[in-house]
Amino acid sequence: MMTRRRLLEAAGAGVVCAAGGLGAPLRSAADAASVPLSPGVPVGLDGSAVLEALPGKEPLIKLSYRPPNYESPLHYFDTPITPNDRFYVRYHLTDIPDAKALDAKTYKIAIGGEGANAQAEITLDELKRFPAYEIVAVNQCSGNRRGLSQPHVPGVQWGYGAMGCARWKGARLKDLLDKVGLKKEAIEIAFNGADGPLFDKTPDFIKSLPVWKAIDESTLVAYEMNGEPLPHFNGYPARLVVPGWTGTYWMKHLIDISVLTRPQGGFWMNPAYRIPAGQFPAVARFVTQETATTVPITEMVVNSLITSHADGAAVKAGTITVRGLAWDGGYGIRAVEASIDGGQSWSTAMLGEDLGRYAFRLWSFDLTAKPGKNTLTVNATSNRGETQTTTLLFNPAGYHNNVRQSVTLNAA
Ligand SMILES: Nc1nc2c(c(=O)[nH]1)N[C@H]1C(S)=C(S)[C@@H](COP(=O)(O)O)O[C@H]1N2
Ligand SMILES: [Mo]
Numbered sequence: 001m002m003t004r005r006r007l008l009e010a011a012g013a014g015v016v017c018a019a020g021g022l023g024a025p026l027r028s029a030a031d032a033a034s035v036p037l038s039p040g041v042p043v044g045l046d047g048s049a050v051l052e053a054l055p056g057k058e059p060l061i062k063l064s065y066r067p068p069n070y071e072s073p074l075h076y077f078d079t080p081i082t083p084n085d086r087f088y089v090r091y092h093l094t095d096i097p098d099a100k101a102l103d104a105k106t107y108k109i110a111i112g113g114e115g116a117n118a119q120a121e122i123t124l125d126e127l128k129r130f131p132a133y134e135i136v137a138v139n140q141c142s143g144n145r146r147g148l149s150q151p152h153v154p155g156v157q158w159g160y161g162a163m164g165c166a167r168w169k170g171a172r173l174k175d176l177l178d179k180v181g182l183k184k185e186a187i188e189i190a191f192n193g194a195d196g197p198l199f200d201k202t203p204d205f206i207k208s209l210p211v212w213k214a215i216d217e218s219t220l221v222a223y224e225m226n227g228e229p230l231p232h233f234n235g236y237p238a239r240l241v242v243p244g245w246t247g248t249y250w251m252k253h254l255i256d257i258s259v260l261t262r263p264q265g266g267f268w269m270n271p272a273y274r275i276p277a278g279q280f281p282a283v284a285r286f287v288t289q290e291t292a293t294t295v296p297i298t299e300m301v302v303n304s305l306i307t308s309h310a311d312g313a314a315v316k317a318g319t320i321t322v323r324g325l326a327w328d329g330g331y332g333i334r335a336v337e338a339s340i341d342g343g344q345s346w347s348t349a350m351l352g353e354d355l356g357r358y359a360f361r362l363w364s365f366d367l368t369a370k371p372g373k374n375t376l377t378v379n380a381t382s383n384r385g386e387t388q389t390t391t392l393l394f395n396p397a398g399y400h401n402n403v404r405q406s407v408t409l410n411a412a
Contacts, residue, residue: 038159041147067091071161082164115186115259130171137358146398170222194253208264244330299329326380332357369411
């Protein structure tokens with residue numbers, strides 16, 4: 001039987017200990033102080049989080065090594081496209097195949113399941129011969145900002161950086177599914193990656209989508225990210241891209257696609273990745289997975305991040321430009337507003353280039369900083385009229401934190 005401890009480890013909780021237990025050098029307080037952690041993450045994390053470069057990556061903030069959970073520091077978000085070597089990394093399982101095991105020549109995706117009319121195997125070359133589509137889309141972990149939850153909740157203590165936006169290129173999942181054909185009883189499509197648990201009893205990471213989302217024209221099996229093959233730690237050689245939905249569905253190292261006539265079970269569908277029923281605005285639903293008390297997390301909520309200045313930054317008094325990003329679950333950003341009087345009055349920020357409704361939208365705002373403390377609060381509104389919350393909608397997994405962010409700038 002799986003012990004609770006193992007489950008928590010598998011879920012990425014208890015990572016602070018795990019990071020230290022691998023023979024990683026203990027860091028001095030001085031080293032730790034140089035790590036640009038998000039303000040508000042739990043005290044104690046700064047003693048173990050370090051900036052560290054995985055192979056092929058720029059330094060990221062390491063929250064755990066086994067499994068690898070690394071977030072992007074704030075200054076990597078100064079562009080609406082996140083470079084591949086600056087893109088965050090999130091895994092649940094410790095046994096991640098190396099480059100040899102993911103050889104492009106032998107790699108295959110199996111497609112089948114009881115809800116499919118036939119079986120198929122697709123090599124990487126074959127995948128690349130399907131009509132190719134490109135989409136710019138945000139990949140954000142459901143648990144992004146979990147570390148800011150009050151009270152704190154178990155799980156990887158992410159700050160603001162468990163997200164990124166890339167231009168993905170791949171085949172439509174729908175075109176792959178057309179190779180086998182769906183029976184009319186098909187209700188979900190399930191996905192498995194080449195990574196696995198280190199202990200037999202840890203549940204494998206298997207996720208499913210409702211058929212309607214799987215066959216959406218935006219849902220891709222991607223083999224390129226920003227014009228390059230996918231980085232190893234972001235799912236080489238192919239991964240699912242599910243624009244608008246949180247990262248949990250974006251299966252990396254995809255090797256199996258299974259058409260289901262019954263709901264996918266298992267730990268990673270329930271109890272993991274659930275939000276209380278009715279707590280958040282009703283959006284895209286995953287009906288076959290809903291229970292009376294919880295529903296699967298689906299679309300991202302509207303959100304924004306101030307990226308040009310960290311909280312407490314020193315600035316010159318006078319006119320300064322503050323920049324940031326805004327995004328949502330795929331309706332697109334209608335407006336970003338900024339307030340310098342604690343939310344009493346709001347001014348409209350300028351929006352940058354529109355890279356598509358699933359992409360990060362750059363915004364900028366000019367403010368006149370008076371000597372002393374200047375506090376700026378930002379609120380984004382989506383095209384469906386959804387805005388960020390003023391207070392945290394607490395839930396046990398720390399999901400969907402889109403509380404309006406404030407930074408204080410010290411002007412002299
Ligand atoms: N094979 C595999 N795919 C996976 C995961 C995983 O643990 N294994 N984690 C998922 C989760 S929860 C997230 S948030 C995203 C993170 O994508 P990234 O590591 O490319 O940033 O990958 C998803 N795909
Ligand atoms: Mo995630």
